[in-house]
Amino acid sequence: MSAMPGSLGGGSRRRGHLSGLAFHGFLLFSLAIGVATLGALLVQVVLEGWRYVDGVLLFEPPSAEPAIAGAEPAILATIFLGLLLIALTVPIGVGTAVYLEEYADRERWYNRWLEVNIQNLAAVPSIVYGILGLAFLVRGLGLGRVLLAGALILTLLVLPTVIIAAREAIRAVPGSIREGAYALGATKWQVVWRQVLPGATPGIATGSILALSRALGETAPLLLVGALTYVSFNPTLLGDFTALPVQIFQYIARPQEEFRGVAAGAIIVLLGILLTLNSLAIFLRNRYQRKW
Numbered sequence: 001m002s003a004m005p006g007s008l009g010g011g012s013r014r015r016g017h018l019s020g021l022a023f024h025g026f027l028l029f030s031l032a033i034g035v036a037t038l039g040a041l042l043v044q045v046v047l048e049g050w051r052y053v054d055g056v057l058l059f060e061p062p063s064a065e066p067a068i069a070g071a072e073p074a075i076l077a078t079i080f081l082g083l084l085l086i087a088l089t090v091p092i093g094v095g096t097a098v099y100l101e102e103y104a105d106r107e108r109w110y111n112r113w114l115e116v117n118i119q120n121l122a123a124v125p126s127i128v129y130g131i132l133g134l135a136f137l138v139r140g141l142g143l144g145r146v147l148l149a150g151a152l153i154l155t156l157l158v159l160p161t162v163i164i165a166a167r168e169a170i171r172a173v174p175g176s177i178r179e180g181a182y183a184l185g186a187t188k189w190q191v192v193w194r195q196v197l198p199g200a201t202p203g204i205a206t207g208s209i210l211a212l213s214r215a216l217g218e219t220a221p222l223l224l225v226g227a228l229t230y231v232s233f234n235p236t237l238l239g240d241f242t243a244l245p246v247q248i249f250q251y252i253a254r255p256q257e258e259f260r261g262v263a264a265g266a267i268i269v270l271l272g273i274l275l276t277l278n279s280l281a282i283f284l285r286n287r288y289q290r291k292w
Contacts, residue, residue, distance in 0.1 A: 045271075049264025057265050061232040062247065066258030071266050074247035077147060077227075077235040078216055078273065081243060084151035085158065085215055090208050092155075093162030094197075097204075100163075101170045102192050122160035129157045130221035138225055145226020147241040153221045158211040165207020169200035202288045209281035213274045219245040244270045 060070025096118075104111040133153035143149045173196050181191040197204075222228075227246045235241040242250075244266060251263035 042271075045264045045267050048261050049266075049268050052261045052265030053268050054265075057262065057269070062230065062250070063232075066256055066262055069251070069259070069262050071244065071247050071262075071269070073231045073234055074242050074244045074266070075269060077231075077241040078244040078270070080147060080235060080237075080241075081151050081154060082212055082216055082273075082277075084148070085154055085212050086208070088151065088155045089159055089162050089211070090204075093159055093208070094166050094204055096163050097166030097170055098192060098197070101167055102188070102196065118160050118163050122164060125220075126157055126218050127220040127224075129153055130224035132156070133221060134224045144238070145240065146238045147235050148237050149225045150222050150227055150241060150243070153225055154215040154218060157218065157221060158215045161211040161214070162208050165211070166200070166204045169203025169207065170196055172203060173199040202285045205284040205288070206281045209277050209284070213277045213281075216243075216277075217245060217270070217274065219243075219249060222246055244273075 063069040251259045
């Protein structure tokens with residue numbers, strides 16, 4: 001009678017161990033599929049496009065002739081969009097995160113309403129933001145299909161993500177840091193400015209740059225605010241524009257086979273920009289990260 005519970009317990013442990021091994025194997029299989037698919041796509045793009053990453057692609061405007069087709073206006077517009085996103089998203093996002101974490105009264109209904117809406121907006125599809133920009137910015141405010149409208153739409157798209165990342169970074173700063181500063185006579189603003197924000201800088205920078213990387217790869221919102229326009233000149237803040245993802249789409253849609261290689265070269269340039277931003281995020285995180 002005493003051996004029966006032990007045998008039952010041993011069988012349960014064996015089944016649990018086998019289940020754990022099966023689940024671990026399934027995770028590795030899923031990871032292998034994702035890595036293999038991504039690797040195959042990257043290899044195909046590099047093999048088709050590396051010959052086209054030259055001065056023509058980087059410094060010439062688009063053309064109907066593949067031999068002289070470039071993407072300089074789209075590359076410059078992508079860089080301008082990135083700079084505008086940093087200038088608009090980081091101050092608003094970090095300021096909102098500081099208010100919600102350090103100043104907001106959680107008992108107030110409008111603060112709870114704000115938090116719920118930020119969480120919901122982070123999951124809204126990007127095409128919805130494009131429709132909003134077309135209705136409110138381009139037509140409602142009369143801003144037109146210009147570079148500034150595209151930057152504002154992408155700002156609205158990634159702002160919830162930046163706010164959430166900044167809140168998590170601020171929340172990770174230990175409360176003892178705040179308490180020590182208060183004990184020394186610091187004011188609320190001095191604690192936030194000199195203790196909390198420096199401690200949260202790595203997380204804020206990482207989240208902001210990763211959100212920027214996502215925005216620069218978006219196409220759907222820009223299509224609705226005029227980025228599909230053929231642009232053969234360098235963009236201005238209040239002028240017509242196109243972006244690198246849209247330019248890639250335009251080249252792939254052309255019937256000539258040579259444009260496939262030009263599009264692959266433009267993809268390599270876009271990947272280079274995104275990998276540079278991601279590397280910068282990793283550098284900032286490792287450089288300024290603090291261990292509490």
